[in-house]
Amino acid sequence: MEKLPPLNAVRAFEVAARTASFTLAATELGVSSAAVSQQIRNLENWFGKQLFVRSGNRIALTDAGHAIYPQASRALGDIAAIGRRMLEGGLRTRLVVSVPFSLAELWLAPRLAVLLEAFPQMAIDVRVEDDPVDIARQNIDLRISYGDYHYPGLKLVRLVHDEVLPVCAPDFWHRHGNGASGLEGVHDSMFIHTNWGPNYATHPSWADWFAASGQSRSPDPSQGRRVGLSSLAIASARLGLGIALGQRVMARADLEAGRLIALSPVSVRLGHPYCAFMLPAKAERADVAGLVELLGAIPGKVHSGFPGKSV
Structure with missing residues (x-):
């Protein structure tokens, strides 16, 4: 040896x-x-x-x-x-997925529902936690993270590079849009601001969005609504609390159902993609590979791994 x-x-x-x-x-x-x-x-x-x-x-x-x-x-x-x-005698059937707080409800949960249709007997353990996590010691099968730099020793799959755009409830815009064709005349108090926290510096702000749309406006966060999660920003907009700079993959179901409307076609890309990390020994497991495929799917695309299913 x-x-x-x-x-x-x-x-x-x-x-x-x-x-x-x-x-x-x-x-x-x-x-x-x-x-x-x-x-x-x-x-x-x-x-x-x-x-x-x-x-x-x-x-x-x-x-x-x-x-x-x-x-x-x-x-x-x-x-x-x-x-x-x-x-465990080689009989493990539980899938352990670790995910950031903002992705758990609006992005991960609907895709897990599709996975369970293909694997109805599977037990799933969803752990909601911030980076970094010890994937090996905590027995995690799949870690989903913002950015591709957290776990250099593991297998990496880039899932989606999301973007943000202005969204609000239709009734809110009817009451507060003042007949405007855009956001130029909306008061600063109507905007929802997401505080991404001290660990992130690449998420776009309302000032970034207005710059991308050719305007120099920067709504004052102290006059508007402020939340600590991107998923909470979308929920707040859905409830008619203001206009959120919502992530497209999280807001898609609400937009398709008419619970939210997009106020502009202009969007701003996030600084990093969402990525899946896993130990190389687990990457070929059917449940892990199937979930990675679903998470990286183009919305509406039918997947070969799950016939007749779309996400």
């Missing part, structure tokens, strides 16, 4: 690289920061390469560290998958 690197050190390296912190790695592993640091030194000595650049309390992967990390993460994930199969 070929000589293997120390596996405890590889595990410490994988967690430290993923969390970008010896302190966070120590918390996850249940050891001290000094123990993590020592394991990293052991691995560096074994490879004869420096894996991290250390600057005070901050760490960053070196070129050698970047070269090693994807394979180390993938190998540990495969080992974890083998252990689960042995413990």
Whole structure:
């Protein structure tokens, strides 16, 4: 057998690289920061390469560290998958899907309904949580994330690159549109603003939308309605609370049913696509592959994996 690197050190390296912190790695592993640091030194000595650049309390992967990390993460994930199969006797039927808060209800749930028509006996565990998550340790089959950069060691499938456009309830526009042909004359208090949170800087704002439509207006958020989720912005618009800059994939069902109307054909693309991440060993499972296909489907397209079904 070929000589293997120390596996405890590889595990410490994988967690430290993923969390970008010896302190966070120590918390996850249940050891001290000094123990993590020592394991990293052991691995560096074994490879004869420096894996991290250390600057005070901050760490960053070196070129050698970047070269090693994807394979180390993938190998540990495969080992974890083998252990689960042995413990469960190879009879696992539960699909564990991890998803951000904003996507769970309006985007994921309708597609899970289609999946369950094809796999009616399947048990599904939907976990709603922010990035990052430990896919291997938490036994997650599929993680859906905004952006393609969170999990470099895993299989990646880009699902959809969404866009936003102005939407509101028909009755709201009838009462507050003032006969306007566009949004130029709408008061600032009528706009719904989505606060994406401190971790995101690439989501378009109302100022971005007005710029895309050839106008310089920037509605004042302090005068309008503010919500903390894109799905809540759409729900608020549906209830007649204002005009939301709604994501198209989330608003599609409401637009088709007439519960919402689009006030302009102008849309603005999000900064990143939504992506699916999974351990390579799980990517070919029928339930995982079927859900990935549904999530990446063009609306209305009939899928080969699920005859007669459309999303």
